[in-house]
Amino acid sequence: MKYVIKNVNLYQGKIDSHIIEHSNVYFENDIIVRIDTGETIEDGYEVIDGTDKYLLPGLINLHAHLFGSGKPSKILGSQSKLQQFVIKAAATNNGVKILDKLMQKNMRDALYSGVTTVRGVGDFFYRDVILRDKIKKGEAYGPDLIVSGPAITVPGGHGDQTFAMSASAKDELEHCVELNHQHDVDLIKICITGGVMDAKVKGEPGEVKMSLEQARWICDAAHAKGYMVASHSESEKGVEIAVDAKVDTIEHGAMFSDEIARKCKQQNTAFICTLSPALPLAKFSPKQTKLSDLCAYNAKIVVENMIDGIRKALSCYIPVGLGTDASCPYVMQYNMWREVCYFAKYLNVSNSFALYTATLQNAIILKMEDKIGSIEVGKHADMFMIANDPLKDLRALSKVEMVIAKGRIYRDCHIKKDIKLEKELDTLI
Ligand SMILES: [Zn+2]
Known part of the structure; x- marks a missing residue:
């Protein structure tokens, strides 16, 4: 259970966080073990391609x-x-x-x-x-x-x-x-x-x-x-x-x-x-x-x-x-x-x-900031990946492509939404 999300646009979740391009986020089981940038990937990790995607804390x-x-x-x-x-x-x-x-x-x-x-x-x-x-x-x-x-x-x-x-x-x-x-x-x-x-x-x-x-x-x-x-x-x-x-x-x-x-x-x-x-x-x-x-x-x-x-x-x-x-x-x-x-x-x-x-x-x-809330080394691998930049438009958060919760990966995140209600609610944003 060793993974790396490679070449992703990373938003870490801290108060002054901006998007860090070409980031690699490594996690082992349920813990984030390393974050770096660049093309070199450490051996021994299964690679998840994050090219052009945005990775955020859950x-x-x-x-x-x-x-x-x-x-x-x-x-x-x-x-x-x-x-x-x-x-x-x-x-x-x-x-x-x-x-x-x-x-x-x-x-x-x-x-x-x-x-x-x-x-x-x-x-x-x-x-x-x-x-x-x-x-x-x-x-x-x-x-x-x-x-x-x-x-x-x-x-x-x-x-x-x-x-x-x-x-x-x-x-x-x-x-x-x-x-x-x-x-x-x-x-x-x-x-x-x-x-x-x-x-x-x-x-x-x-x-x-x-x-x-x-x-x-x-x-x-x-x-x-x-x-x-x-x-x-x-x-x-x-x-x-x-x-x-x-x-x-x-x-x-x-x-x-x-x-x-x-x-x-x-x-x-x-x-x-x-x-x-x-x-x-x-x-x-x-x-x-x-x-x-x-x-x-x-x-x-x-x-x-x-x-x-x-x-x-x-x-x-x-x-x-x-x-x-x-x-x-x-x-x-x-x-x-x-x-x-x-x-x-x-x-x-x-x-x-x-x-x-x-x-x-x-x-x-929640007094749990040592474990969750941001993508940092030592914290739980609780993250999700989306296609567009949420800092430009928060509606990007609604199109989830992958969720990682406690290191477990969910690639098919299809939700049966009520389209009529969603359209009504869109008028409030
Ligand atoms: Zn209530």
């Missing part, structure tokens, strides 16, 4: 749910009888088998789209943990998974009765952390505010559902066990509670004060930008999205809040990472590249900074 998706394909569906809307029926059916033996198959397919699609690490932040019945281990053992294709199991929410909060378990009292919330710990999760996910998909009234996505006290109980219990905590927070108050409870990553985000900015820097809190779900819901008509007017209204608020918050975080040099919130309507598992495009366009950052954010910056937020 993308990291910091916010996904593994269960859904991302195709718009009424089931995903506000808690309906149909939704509860589907969740009940999924809990049966046969249901779990179907769910496992769907999740496997979803993660294979993610892998084939150049994503080599996914952080799952809320899934059903710990099937995310099971799939993580299957992929680790080589029993399924997929990115490296870092998973939370079910999120923790409060009664009536975001995710209650779907991808989260709910509780109110201190001992109950601590028990939720303990339960996830017993199931061998990698992080703890909490929901401080409401969400777009399950909101019942205008403005609810930003409404605080979990108190500071409750968030603190969970964070303290989680941190004591060595877990990072990610918090769904879609309003200024929701961000404030998250920061005061000392969560590690604020998912989605909103505007915040200078005082909160100071605390973020002190505690090393990061913001995770997820424009992929809210943008289409805000910009497409409810007829097109099959969701309610209420959903569209709330999505507009969330998008504006998120852009304000992420812009402020960037201006204060608070770490900002990227995730898609895959499984939400219009957020297909293979479209992490779109989040990179949205980030460049709507936050007005350079293509190179957007790409750095989706790779090395995301790895830094």
